Amino acid sequence: MRLNSLEAFAELRADLFNGMEDAVRTLVIPAGTCGRASGAEEVIQAARKALLQDGIADSVRVRVTGCHGFCEMEPSILVLPDGVFYPRVKPEDVERIALAASRSEIVEELVWADADTSAPIPLQEDIPFFKKQRRAILSRSERVNPEDIESYIASGGYAALFKVLERDDPEWVIGEVKASGLRGRGGAGFPTGMKWEMLAKQPAGDGKYLVCNADEGDPGAYMDRSVLEGNPHIILEGMLIAACATGATEGIIYVRNEYPLAIKHLHLALEQARELGLLGHNILGTDYSFDIRVVRGAGAFVCGEETALIRSIEGSMGEPRQRPPFPIQRGIHGKPTSINNVETWANIPIILEQGAELFASVGAERNSGTKIFSLVGKIKNTGLVEVPMGMTIQEIVYDIGGGPSGDSNIKAVQTGGPSGGCIPASRFDLPIDYDSLARAGSIMGSGGMIVMDGRTCVVDVARYFMGFLKDESCGKCFTCRKGTQRMYELLDDISSGKGTVEHLDLLEKLALVVKDTTMCGLGQTSANPVLSTLRYFREEYLDHIENKRCPAGVCKPLIRYTINENCTGCRACAKNCPADAISGERKQRHVIDAEKCIKCGNCLAACKFNAVEVV
Amino acid sequence: MEAHVDEQEIRLIINRHYSNCDGLIAVLEEIQTSYGYLPESALRMVADITGRSMVDIYGVATFYRSFSLQPRGRHHICVCMGTACHVRGGPMVAEALERQLGIKAGETTVDGEFTLETVNCLGACALGPIVVADGVYHSKVDAAAAKKLVENLEAEQEQPESEPAAAVSSL
Numbered sequence: 001m002r003l004n005s006l007e008a009f010a011e012l013r014a015d016l017f018n019g020m021e022d023a024v025r026t027l028v029i030p031a032g033t034c035g036r037a038s039g040a041e042e043v044i045q046a047a048r049k050a051l052l053q054d055g056i057a058d059s060v061r062v063r064v065t066g067c068h069g070f071c072e073m074e075p076s077i078l079v080l081p082d083g084v085f086y087p088r089v090k091p092e093d094v095e096r097i098a099l100a101a102s103r104s105e106i107v108e109e110l111v112w113a114d115a116d117t118s119a120p121i122p123l124q125e126d127i128p129f130f131k132k133q134r135r136a137i138l139s140r141s142e143r144v145n146p147e148d149i150e151s152y153i154a155s156g157g158y159a160a161l162f163k164v165l166e167r168d169d170p171e172w173v174i175g176e177v178k179a180s181g182l183r184g185r186g187g188a189g190f191p192t193g194m195k196w197e198m199l200a201k202q203p204a205g206d207g208k209y210l211v212c213n214a215d216e217g218d219p220g221a222y223m224d225r226s227v228l229e230g231n232p233h234i235i236l237e238g239m240l241i242a243a244c245a246t247g248a249t250e251g252i253i254y255v256r257n258e259y260p261l262a263i264k265h266l267h268l269a270l271e272q273a274r275e276l277g278l279l280g281h282n283i284l285g286t287d288y289s290f291d292i293r294v295v296r297g298a299g300a301f302v303c304g305e306e307t308a309l310i311r312s313i314e315g316s317m318g319e320p321r322q323r324p325p326f327p328i329q330r331g332i333h334g335k336p337t338s339i340n341n342v343e344t345w346a347n348i349p350i351i352l353e354q355g356a357e358l359f360a361s362v363g364a365e366r367n368s369g370t371k372i373f374s375l376v377g378k379i380k381n382t383g384l385v386e387v388p389m390g391m392t393i394q395e396i397v398y399d400i401g402g403g404p405s406g407d408s409n410i411k412a413v414q415t416g417g418p419s420g421g422c423i424p425a426s427r428f429d430l431p432i433d434y435d436s437l438a439r440a441g442s443i444m445g446s447g448g449m450i451v452m453d454g455r456t457c458v459v460d461v462a463r464y465f466m467g468f469l470k471d472e473s474c475g476k477c478f479t480c481r482k483g484t485q486r487m488y489e490l491l492d493d494i495s496s497g498k499g500t501v502e503h504l505d506l507l508e509k510l511a512l513v514v515k516d517t518t519m520c521g522l523g524q525t526s527a528n529p530v531l532s533t534l535r536y537f538r539e540e541y542l543d544h545i546e547n548k549r550c551p552a553g554v555c556k557p558l559i560r561y562t563i564n565e566n567c568t569g570c571r572a573c574a575k576n577c578p579a580d581a582i583s584g585e586r587k588q589r590h591v592i593d594a595e596k597c598i599k600c601g602n603c604l605a606a607c608k609f610n611a612v613e614v615v
Numbered sequence: 616m617e618a619h620v621d622e623q624e625i626r627l628i629i630n631r632h633y634s635n636c637d638g639l640i641a642v643l644e645e646i647q648t649s650y651g652y653l654p655e656s657a658l659r660m661v662a663d664i665t666g667r668s669m670v671d672i673y674g675v676a677t678f679y680r681s682f683s684l685q686p687r688g689r690h691h692i693c694v695c696m697g698t699a700c701h702v703r704g705g706p707m708v709a710e711a712l713e714r715q716l717g718i719k720a721g722e723t724t725v726d727g728e729f730t731l732e733t734v735n736c737l738g739a740c741a742l743g744p745i746v747v748a749d750g751v752y753h754s755k756v757d758a759a760a761a762k763k764l765v766e767n768l769e770a771e772q773e774q775p776e777s778e779p780a781a782a783v784s785s786l
Contacts, residue, residue: 034739037752071741220698222738257644257681258737298640298679301735315639316671317678333635374740376699382741417698450698464701468735474678576759578714600714601707602758 002277005285006166009158012276016154025060025101028078028142032067032229033261034222039091040075046094047077054095056102066146066230066265069138069372069384070129078124078142085124086110115402129381132399134362136370137346138386141230146265149272152233158278160352161237164244165286173245174200177348179356181368186213186304186341187416187445188521189434192348195338198328200246202336207249209337210239212345213309214255214262217301218417219468221448223372223384224342228255228262231346232269236292238348240278243290246338251292254309257299266294301418301472305520306339308474319474320520341446343372364390367433371444377414377451380405387432394428397451408454412536416445418465418472419525421532422458441532443525457554458537459544463491465529473522480523483514487530494541496557497548504541508534553614556599563590563603566611573603573612618650618686620657629664639665639675643682652683680735688723688730690768692716693747697736700743704757708744709733711758715765729765 003009027047031040044064051057063080070076073087077094079101086097086107093110100107111122124130143155152158164173178193199208212235216224228235239251255263270292273279281289295313302308303318310332312318331337347369351359360368367389373396376382380402387396393413397403404410412422415432421442423430430436434444452461466488475481490507493499511527518524534541543549550558563573569587581597584590592603604612628645632638639661646657653676662669676682694700694709709731713719716729723730739745742754748764756764 033737033752034742034754037739037742037745037754071739216738217735219696219701219736220740222736222740225738256738258734296641296644298644299681299734300679312640313637315633315636315675317674374699376740376743377702414698448698450702452702456702461698461702464698468696472735578711600710600758601704602711605757605759 002275003284004277004282006162009162009284013153013159013162016150020154024058025082025104026063026080027060027098027101028063028065028068028080030066030068030074030076030078030141030230031064032226033259034067034071035074035076036261038071038074042091043075043077043089043094046091047098050095050098054099054102056098059102060098063145063151065144066141067226067384068142068230069135069226069386070381071384072380072382080142083124084122085112085127085130087112128402129383129385129400132391132395133386134370134388135386136350136362137227137231137234137343137372138384140234141226144231144233146230146232147268149233149269149276152231156353157233157349158237160349161240161244161278162284163352164241165284165288168286170200170245170247173241173352176356177245177351180347180351180359181356181366182344182347182351182359183367183434184341185343185347185371185446187419187443189444192340192344195328195340196242196246199248199336199338202329204247205335207335208247209332209335210242210246210248210251211309211313211332211337211339212239212251212253212342213304213306213339214253214259214342215297215304215309216256216259216342216446217304217472218419218446218448220376220414220417220450221374221446223374223447225259225262226372226384227342227346228259229265232262232265233273234349235266235342235345236269236273236279238345239292240283240290241348241352242338242340242345244288248338249290251290252295252313252332253292254295254297254303254313256297263294263296270294300474301468302474302520302522305522308520309339310337317474319476320522322519343447363388364431364433366435371432371447373432373447373449375401375449375451377449378405378408378410378453378456379403379451389433390431392429392431393423396432396449397428401451404451404453406453406455410451410453411456412452412458414442414450414452414461414529415448416443416528417448418468419443419521419528420445420448421528422452422461422536423532424536427536441535442528455552455554457495457550457552458533458540459491459495459550460552460554462529462533463488463495466491466526469522469526473526477518477520477523479514480518480526483510483518483523484526486510487514487527491530494544495550495555497544497555499541499545501542501545503545504534504538559599559614560594561592561597561599561601561603562613562615563592563611564613565589566609568609568611570609572606572608576602576606578602617656618652618654620650620654620660622660624649625657625660626664629661633665636667639667639672640679643676647682652686655684685723686727688728690729690749691732692729692749692765692768693732693734693737694720695735695737695739695743695745695747696733697738697740697743697745699740700736700745703743705744707758708746708756708761711761712746712765715762729768 145151183189308318470484567589574582632641
C-alpha cells in the first residue's frame with residue numbers, strides 16, 4: 001500500500017499507536033549476529049512454544065530484535081514495559097520467565113546478581129553495565145523488530161521525516177543539524193551540518209549523492225553492524241532527511257560483505273519503505289524524490305576511506321585519490337557526494353525529533369551527543385556501550401565494563417583501531433572526545449575500545465596492527481606500501497628477540513616519514529599504534545630487546561612453557577599436545593620437551609590444576 | 616580443472632547489476648556465489664561483454680579479499696583475526712586448524728574438502744575468538760573446540776543423510 005499524502009501517513013501511524021496495548025508484556029530477545037552465535041534462536045523457539053503451550057499468547061508477546069549491546073550476556077531476554085533483564089538465558093528456563101511475565105512477576109534467581117552481594121538486580125536500568133550509559137540510539141533497537149517497518153513507525157519512527165516534510169524548509173533542517181553540533185562518527189569528527197550545507201550549495205546539475213559509509217573495517221568495532229542489523233530504518237530516515245535538506249537525488253549504502261544479516265535487513269527495509277511510498281518518486285505525495293540502493297563491499301579495509309569508497313562504488317579497485325577536489329564537489333561519477341558514517345545517520349532522526357538544543361545539551365563542549373563504543377578484549381562486561389561524550393575512560397572501563405576479565409590488571413586501552421593508539425591506565429582520567437584523544441596520541445576513530453591487561457603484549461598488538469595495515473595498504477603510495485611492510489618487519493624482529501635499540505630509532509623515523517608522505521588516512525595514521533605504544537610503553541619494548549623477554553608471555557620466540565609442582569600427572573596436557581612434546585608417567589609430574597614444543601598453548605588450556613606456566 | 620562457465624548466465628548476471636561501470640563488484644560476487652570462485656573464462660567473458668580490459672577486471676578481482684581465483688573446498692572455515700579475537704587467542708585457533716587440516720590459511724586441502732581462510736573482523740567482537748564454519752558462527756573457540764569442529768564437519772560428510780547441523784552452535 002503506497003501512502004500518497006502526509007495525512008495518510010499520520011493516519012497509519014495513529015492506527016499503529018492504537019494497536020499497541022501497554023498491558024501486553026513483551027519478551028524482547030536480541031538476535032543479531034552475536035546473539036545468534038550465542039544461541040538466541042533456541043531461546044526464541046522456546047519462548048514461542050511456551051506462549052502456545054501455556055495459553056498465555058494473549059498476555060505475552062515475543063519480539064525478536066537486533067543486538068542491544070550487552071553481547072557477553074546473550075542470549076538474553078528483556079521484559080517490556082517493566083524492563084526486567086534476564087542474562088544468559090537457557091532454553092529450559094524460558095518457560096518460567098514467560099509465565100512470570102504473564103503474571104507480572106520476576107524470576108529472581110535468573111536475573112542479574114550483584115557482583116559483590118549477590119543480591120538480585122531485576123531491572124536493566126539498575127545493572128551497573130547499563131546504569132551510566134545514555135542509550136539514545138541503542139535503546140531504540142529494543143523497541144523495533146528490524147524486519148517490520150510498522151514496528152519502527154509504531155515506536156515513533158519516521159516522525160522526524162514527517163516533521164521535515166511538513167515544514168518543507170531545507171535551511172531549517174541544516175540549521176538544526178548545525179546547531180546540534182553533531183560531528184561525524186566515522187572518526188574524523190567533521191561537523192555534519194557544515195558538510196550538508198556545502199552539499200546543498202553545490203549546483204543541482206544532474207544529481208547529487210548521499211552515501212552511508214557502512215564499511216566498518218576497524219577490527220574490533222561493531223556498532224555499525226549492530227545498528228544496521230537492529231534498526232535499519234533509522235539509517236534510511238536519516239538519509240531521507242538529508243535528501244530533503246540538501247537536494248540529493250540518490251542514496252547509496254556501502255556495506256561490508258562480512259555483514260550478511262545487516263545486508264539482508266537493509267534490503268528488506270528498503271523494499272518495505274518503497275512499498276509505503278517513503279522512498280522513490282514524490283515521497284508521501286510531496287515534491288521530494290529520493291531512492292537508496294545497497295552496494296556491497298568485497299573485503300578491503302581501505303574502502304572505508306571516502307575517495308576509495310567512491311572508486312569501489314564505481315566498480316574499480318578501491319584506491320584513494322588526492323583531495324581536493326573533495327567528494328562534496330566531485331564524488332561518485334564526478335557528482336557532488338556527501339559521505340557520512342552509520343552512527344552519524346542514526347543520530348539525525350534523533351536530532352530532528354527532540355530538537356537541536358536538547359541534543360547539544362548532552363556530552364561535552366564541541367563534542368555533543370552520545371557515542372557508541374565497542375568495549376572488548378580483556379574486560380568483564382564486553383559489549384557495546386553508548387555514553388555521553390566526555391565521559392572518562394576510567395568510568396567506561398571500570399564502572400560500565402566492570403574492570404578486568406581475569407586476575408591480571410588492566411594496563412591500557414587501544415582506541416581508534418589500526419589508526420589509533422594505546423592509552424595507558426595512568427591516563428584513564430582522560431575524557432573521551434575527539435580533541436582529548438588526539439592530544440593523547442590516539443584518535444576517536446569509529447569507537448573501538450580494546451582493553452589490554454598484563455597478559456596482553458603491547459609489542460604484539462603494535463605488530464598485529466602493522467601486519468593488518470601492511471596487508472590492507474592499497475599500494476598506491478610507495479611509502480605506505482613499503483613503509484608499513486618495513487615497520488612490520490622491525491616489530492617482528494623485536495617480538496622475536498632479534499631487535500636492537502637502533503630498531504626503535506628507525507621505527508620512530510620511519511613512522512614519521514610514512515605519516516608525512518602518504519595520501520590517505522590509512523597511511524597517514526598507520527604509525528599511531530607504534531608511536532603511542534613507544535610513548536607510553538617503551539620499557540616493554542626494551543624488555544624485548546635487552547632482556548629478550550616478553551613480560552606478558554605472548555611473543556612466542558621469547559617464551560617457554562613449563563610444568564610446575566601442581567601437576568597431578570592426569571595426562572590431560574599430554575593428550576592435547578599436537579607435537580608429542582610432553583612426557584611423564586601417570587600420577588607423576590610431567591615434563592615439556594622445549595625442543596619439540598611448538599608453543600601452541602593447548603597444554604595451558606587443558607590443565608585444570610594451574611600446573612602449566614609460561615615463563 | 617576449471618568449472619564450465621555458461622556464457623548466458625554471465626550475461627544475465629551482468630544485465631542484473633552492471634550499468635555505467637557501476638556494479639562490477641556485484642557481478643563478480645554473484646559469479647563467485649554461482650561457481651564458488653572466479654573462473655578465468657568467466658572473467659574473460661565479463662571483460663568481453665562490458666568492454667572493459669581484462670587487466671581492469673583482473674585488478675578488481677585480485678584487489679578485494681573476498682574474491683578467490685582458485686576453486687574452494689566443499690567446507691569453508693573462516694577464522695576471525697580482528698583485534699578482539701587476536702588478544703583472546705585467535706591466532707592460536709588459526710594455527711590449530713592449520714595443523715589439523717595440514718594447510719595454511721588461504722589454502723584448500725588436496726581432496727578439495729576444506730578451505731581455511733582468515734578474515735579481518737566479523738563484528739562479533741564480544742564473543743571471540745570466532746570461527747565461521749559453512750556459514751555457522753561459533754563463539755569462544757579454542758584449539759580443542761576447533762578440532763572438534765573439523766571432526767564434526769568430517770563426520771557430516773560420511774553420513775550425508777543425517778540431519779543438517781543446527782544453524783547455530785556455541786562451543
